[in-house]
Amino acid sequence: MRPLSLVWGTTMLLGAVPALAANEVSLVHARSIVSNKYGITVQSAQFDVQVAQLGRQQSVSIRHRAADGQWQTTPLTFSRMLGNGQALWSGSLPNYSTNGVPGQPMTLDFVVSYQADGRQYWDDNQRQGYQLAPTAGDVLYGPVVWVTNHTGSLDQFWGGQYHGSVVLKNLGYHKDVQVVYSTDHWQSQRVAYASYSPSYWASAYAHTTNPNPAGFEVWSYVLDVGAATAVEYAVRYQVNGQIYWDDNGGQNHQARLTNRQM
Numbered sequence: 001m002r003p004l005s006l007v008w009g010t011t012m013l014l015g016a017v018p019a020l021a022a023n024e025v026s027l028v029h030a031r032s033i034v035s036n037k038y039g040i041t042v043q044s045a046q047f048d049v050q051v052a053q054l055g056r057q058q059s060v061s062i063r064h065r066a067a068d069g070q071w072q073t074t075p076l077t078f079s080r081m082l083g084n085g086q087a088l089w090s091g092s093l094p095n096y097s098t099n100g101v102p103g104q105p106m107t108l109d110f111v112v113s114y115q116a117d118g119r120q121y122w123d124d125n126q127r128q129g130y131q132l133a134p135t136a137g138d139v140l141y142g143p144v145v146w147v148t149n150h151t152g153s154l155d156q157f158w159g160g161q162y163h164g165s166v167v168l169k170n171l172g173y174h175k176d177v178q179v180v181y182s183t184d185h186w187q188s189q190r191v192a193y194a195s196y197s198p199s200y201w202a203s204a205y206a207h208t209t210n211p212n213p214a215g216f217e218v219w220s221y222v223l224d225v226g227a228a229t230a231v232e233y234a235v236r237y238q239v240n241g242q243i244y245w246d247d248n249g250g251q252n253h254q255a256r257l258t259n260r261q262m
Contacts, residue, residue, distance in 0.1 A: 006120060025051045025060070025114035027089075027130065029146050029167065031138045033206040034105045036195040039103040043098045043105040043134055045093040047112075048146075049076060049120070055117030060089040064110035073113070080150075082249030105134035137201065137212035138167040144244040145169070145177075148218070150253050161225040162231055162257070166246065170215045172239045179221045181233035194219040230256050 029048040034041060049060050060076045076091035083153065093108075094164065110130050112123040124130075140146050145168045177194035200218045201208040211217040225231050232254045234247035247253075 001220065013177055022167055023050060024053065025053060025112055026117075026251045027112050027123050027125075027141045027147070028107075030130070030134045030141055031134075031135055031148070032132045033201065033208050034134050035205045035207045036207065039139060041105065042095045044095055045108055045132070047076065047091055049089045049112050049123070050117075051084050051114050051121075053159070054119070055088055057115075057117050059113075059115045061094065061113045062091070062110050063113050064093065064108060067104065067106060071106070074211035080248070081251070083251050084249060086249060090109040095221050099185060107134060108132040116259050123217055128137055133213075135206075135208045135212075136214065137210065138216050138218055139212070139214050140167055140216060141245065144171070145246045147234055147248075148252055149253070150248075160224060160226040160228075162225045162255070164219050164223070165200075166219055166235050166237075167216055167218055168237050168244075170217050171212050171242075174239070176238040177219050177221075178234075178236045178238075179223060179233050181223050181225075181231055182210075182235060183225050185231060186232070190224070192221050192223050194221040225257060228257060230254065 002085055016104065026049065027047065028050050029046075031046040032043065034043050034182070036042075049226065051060055062074045062076065063071055064074065066072045069144060071236075074091065074093050074223040076089040079088040081091040082088050108131065109134070111125070112130075114121040114123075138148060147166050149165065165181075166177065166179075175196075177196075179192045179194060180189055182189045196210075196212050196217060196219050200220065221235075222258070223231060223233065232252045234245055234252050237244045237246075
């Protein structure tokens with residue numbers, strides 16, 4: 001079987017075996033922000049990629065164009081299982097160049113690579129590649145609502161409160177965003193209401209609007225977990241009479257907690 005040459009623009013990438021056009025790998029969320037503090041400007045980029053469990057030997061990476069025009073590879077790491085044989089891999093691009101100096105903010109030109117048991121799969125946005133502006137903020141590729149920066153273990157939180165954020169597609173003015181959660185394995189449950197702030201990114205010294213130009217908003221929530229050692233939750237987004245969930249592929253989001261007084 002001959003190697004497959006994948007072409008985006010004028011740049012050629014060479015794969016070991018042909019990529020298959022199916023749902024083996026999908027970009028679901030990407031973020032790019034530019035922060036400025038103490039006169040230093042830094043661009044940060046994060047990615048969430050969903051893959052089918054196709055083998056034991058797996059690797060997922062972002063193939064992106066660097067400032068010098070050369071393609072580079074940044075590996076992602078396994079984050080969690082999503083259910084239905086799907087897994088989430090996440091990661092970020094380095095904030096600094098190899099010499100330790102912050103790079104100039106730039107539009108990110110990238111594709112997603114997935115290797116499983118020697119086979120190569122691509123999400124290349126139907127051979128158009130993906131582009132993400134420096135101050136794009138959060139962008140969803142498929143989901144309507146998505147919990148960002150979820151971690152399975154949290155060892156530092158304040159006053160018995162678990163803080164989180166969720167990205168949602170702005171489908172209408174009147175929205176209801178709730179977080180349904182439990183700290184006792186669903187023997188009981190509580191509801192917290194997420195809140196919207198147009199200055200959400202100001203706390204990160206970031207030059208990003210909320211909502212962003214692509215029509216995505218970031219909402220924040222706080223869960224009162226007290227002295228609990230674990231929390232499970234799902235996000236419910238209601239708009240225009242429709243309800244959308246991010247329940248981690250039917251498994252709910254789960255986090256282990258260690259209450260350290262800071």
